[in-house]
Amino acid sequence: MTAEIIAIGSELLTPFFQDTNSLYLTEKLNELGVDVAFKTVVGDHRDHLTAAARIALGRAEILIFMGGLGPTEDDLTRECVAAALGRAVHRDPELITQLYTRFAGLRRKMPENNERQADVVDGAEVLPNALGTAPGQWIEHEHEGARRYILLLPGPPHEIKPMFDEQCVPRLRKRLPRRFIATRVLKIAMMGESDVDHRAAPIYRRFLDVQTTILAGAGDIQLRFSARGESLQAAQARVNELSGLLEDEFEDHVYSTQGESLEQIVGYYLQMRGANIAVAESCTGGLLGERITRVSGSSRYFVGGAIVYDNEMKTLFANVPPMLIAQYGAVSKQVAEALAVGIRDECRATIGVGITGVAGPTGGTEEKPVGLVYIAVADGKRTEVVERRVPGDRDRIRWWATQQALDLVRRMLM
Amino acid sequence: MTAEIIAIGSELLTPFFQDTNSLYLTEKLNELGVDVAFKTVVGDHRDHLTAAARIALGRAEILIFMGGLGPTEDDLTRECVAAALGRAVHRDPELITQLYTRFAGLRRKMPENNERQADVVDGAEVLPNALGTAPGQWIEHEHEGARRYILLLPGPPHEIKPMFDEQCVPRLRKRLPRRFIATRVLKIAMMGESDVDHRAAPIYRRFLDVQTTILAGAGDIQLRFSARGESLQAAQARVNELSGLLEDEFEDHVYSTQGESLEQIVGYYLQMRGANIAVAESCTGGLLGERITRVSGSSRYFVGGAIVYDNEMKTLFANVPPMLIAQYGAVSKQVAEALAVGIRDECRATIGVGITGVAGPTGGTEEKPVGLVYIAVADGKRTEVVERRVPGDRDRIRWWATQQALDLVRRMLM
CATH class of the missing domain: 3.90.950.20 (CinA-like)
Structure with a gap:
């Protein structure tokens, strides 16, 4: 199962801003057994966004759109994704009421264009947003005989993370084949990357079912292991076995085995x-x-x-x-x-x-x-x-x- | 003129690594009057990469591929871009000699698969890499009657930056319509973002020809201005005029006008x-x-x-x-x-x-x-x-x- 993550916003195409949500989402998707195959950044531009949505539909099974759900004319995600799916958008009366209630609670008058945030792609489930005004949307779609899961999520990190964890992960888990993934990290101080790899590679290469990633910083190396298995115990056992061999190999160079700094x-x-x-x-x-x-x-x-x-x-x-x-x-x-x-x-x-x-x-x-x-x-x-x-x-x-x-x-x- | 930046490498699709080169390249492209319209991240995967190259060819005029130029089987950029362009790849004898000479200088025997780094897309100009073994490539290509500039550049930041600055920027400048872009940054301490924007917006909104970007950190706001003009003086005059008005508005809250920390x-x-x-x-x-x-x-x-x-x-x-x-x-x-x-x-x-x-x-x-x-x-x-x-x-x-x-x-x- 593969995913494409599409970040929307012209500011993400300037030298000043960078999408960081995708790293978080990737970690969570990997835990579900989903690999991220593509990441795309596209501006607030109707044609570009609609075309990017069409492309994603043809090359990934899970499509995650981030951003472009706000109230301004520049927020085009809802209508462009709908266009790519060949669906219409309707204005949800319940969402309109919620928006007005929310503004009333803040004792502010709601600008009329805020009603755009109540636009819902036909057939989508609304994902409530406890931390902002833009709700998310969950869409299931048939594309050339195959199922697509399409998520429209808000851009701000403090909104997208809880929405993904609480509302999207459970939905995906129910629909995806059950996978068990175990991970572990060893941290090593004051050794060079090539030194570590030279000694570690003959060991981790024997574990074809464990994926090993080496992250190198100044005086700090992380060895990250990840394995899939038929049960969590089986996966964890493989990760622990490899980790144990490498702990023996590096002895007191290893300072952390549970992620501590x-x-x-x-x-x-x-x-x-x-x-x-x-x-x-x-x-x-x-x-x-x-x-x-x-x-x-x-x-x-x-x-x-x-x-x-x-x-x-x-x-x-x-x-x-x-x-x-x-x-x-x-x-x-x-x-x-x-x-x-x-x-x-x-x-x-x-x-x-x-x-x-x-x-x-x-x-x-x-x-x-x-x-x-x-x-x-x-x-x-x-x-x-x-x-x-x-x-x-x-x-x-x-x-x-x-x-x-x-x-x-x-x-x-x- | 628009560009697409394509970062290649499966590690960029994990939770651990992120492309940062594109921010640097975007700044330099903007200075040439080029907007970045799309950014794509794709893994070391033949079909994915070839398809991504074809898509980019259809939607941007400058295509910058970063990474995937190394010596391993996973380094597929050369052959996949060639396939998307309908061109072949040839092994350049001069580059082979350079590779062997380089390894001899380091008193190391060159592994044979390193010769892959001498593969050149037919018709490409080779861009020497003073800081690594993977040379870059510059390709000009006609696509449906329009000119495309296609750059293959190495992934490591300390290699791509000098190669882009010294070899690509001059080539692009010669070929692109001449643009004059002036920029300026005001930095403000200890004011909130909404406070700054509330006072600044009525002023910068009057300057339709100057693009204003607000970057907010903890106790630190940056107002960035950028304008294009028929001459550098004309563009700089507009940016300076706006900057001057905002310096008057914020007085001693402004701590820096030349980029200083x-x-x-x-x-x-x-x-x-x-x-x-x-x-x-x-x-x-x-x-x-x-x-x-x-x-x-x-x-x-x-x-x-x-x-x-x-x-x-x-x-x-x-x-x-x-x-x-x-x-x-x-x-x-x-x-x-x-x-x-x-x-x-x-x-x-x-x-x-x-x-x-x-x-x-x-x-x-x-x-x-x-x-x-x-x-x-x-x-x-x-x-x-x-x-x-x-x-x-x-x-x-x-x-x-x-x-x-x-x-x-x-x-x-x-």
Whole structure:
């Protein structure tokens, strides 16, 4: 079973906006055993939209139209889809009443063109929209002897998601052949994509019935597995078997097996140990603290720290001796260590982290080139430091440094 | 003149990957006077891709195919586009030599299937790829009496961008009717979208020849103008006239007229005044420091500061009296002020910023609900504080707080 997702709106054909709903819908469709075969973006243009609907009708079984259901003249989805299906549109009196009631509730007068939102394709089921004025529509249609499911859904993400989950998924599940799909994700820190693939491929290639996808970020690799089976248990068993083999292969490089972020995992470990953490950041300028505090409840284990951008701040907040900076330079193993030890002492934390480096693009020298970073973690007994030359731009270098810091903390707590 | 952008790759039909090249290409095409009428995503599937190429041929004048030019069996763009055009493919001996030379330079043996990358559609011009092994192709084709420009380009962003800019834009410019397009962007901080639109619409609606687009983020609105004219001066004059009227309307809410970010503008002002800045962040956890230091060269005016997540850190690093926290609570006007004044003193900076709030989703109370934030800025003469209840999730609340902080600093420096 295949689907085509059609996003409607001239703004989606400018350099400024991008459809993101389709990623969400694809995930949900895949769970139903449906593959997305095509995605189309088309403007608010009668001929273009009608033709796109005709094309989709000929090449996919589930057609999802997103957007173009509003009250303005530009909102053409209803009439163009109807035209492509050879059906008419009628104005639904019950929907008109609902629209007027809704506006009355907001104590506003409804502009007359809003009545367009009560237009329904002949034979369609109306999908109520609790979060907006534009209802969706569910249409079943015979096309050249084959069944088509056609969904008209609103464009705003906070409207389309609940409408799809609550009203479309159950309808599709009832009509599609029953499929069981199991998924799993392994996350690996601080290994390169080609390294991971080189070691993982001989293993996942043996699982022809499991689909493996590798997603690579800076210092972060995700291995995603998905399998279909005759029962959920059978599918899950295959996914778990592959996942288990790869966990053995990558051992402590694997930081997460249930979808958790690295920040969350570090938080779990800290709480498990009854420990807390403080940071002293130079080139990352606050990014490590920001990442740790993305996790709600991080106040249980994150005390805070210092952004020691200026050298005097390294001394003021983390007690780094000025002599040390003068002797080795601010970007050095010694200063990273002193930052980790110093901020730990100052904040009386269990663990201290120090980061210093050259994020670029300017400020590099032959001896201390752009991308050189030192990351240190101290727990009072030992201090570990990593020196690395990170390729890429300022953003990537800074991200990578915080990723390395979180992974060092994780390993120290393991 | 209209274009269709076709992204090829089965991974672009999963929940994990999204085409982003098309936004870049759209911007460049718009500058040439070309509108993008359709965007299509299709998998590595022979029939699907050939049919999509045929459809595009019938509905757009410029066809841009991205991806599917690699060496594997899945890379089908060359042969499928050729089939849609009714042309053959030949293996170019010169390209084969280049491929072998490239691999020899890397001291690697070239796998034989790599020769596929030397396949060229009959009549196509080869576009050399300095940054990868897959060359692009430029094809001019007559379709039902009309000229089509067909571009085959590699998928990786760092390969497609220079190839399009350096090899395709000049070719298109030579062949397309000469257009002059002027653009401009006004950025406005700390106003709501509907507020901005309510005041801006009566003005921009009078400029029928200027296209106005409003982009709204948290505490950040961009008004983008674009006009075509018989000369660049004429187009620029219209855009500037509208922009000038809106600058008058919004006065000091406008922080940028040349595309600069708020972080950059704050950096300019600080340098102009010979001033520097220090921050004390509670609920934002380092995000303000991180934003300020996104700007390369920010070490000239950013000294650093403290992440005062834990209450003791507020005292340790920013000298906030524990009594003050006990009396008013950590999330209070008084503590925000004390943070700004304290971090300024500690760091001996010209300007100090203090942020405290409830980022949620947990930790809110009736008196101090989720979203309540206090932002204070001190320059030694005065201290300004803003109290605001920010709607939205943790990310949005934290972003908004740093946006407000940067805007307060900007206003204090103006």
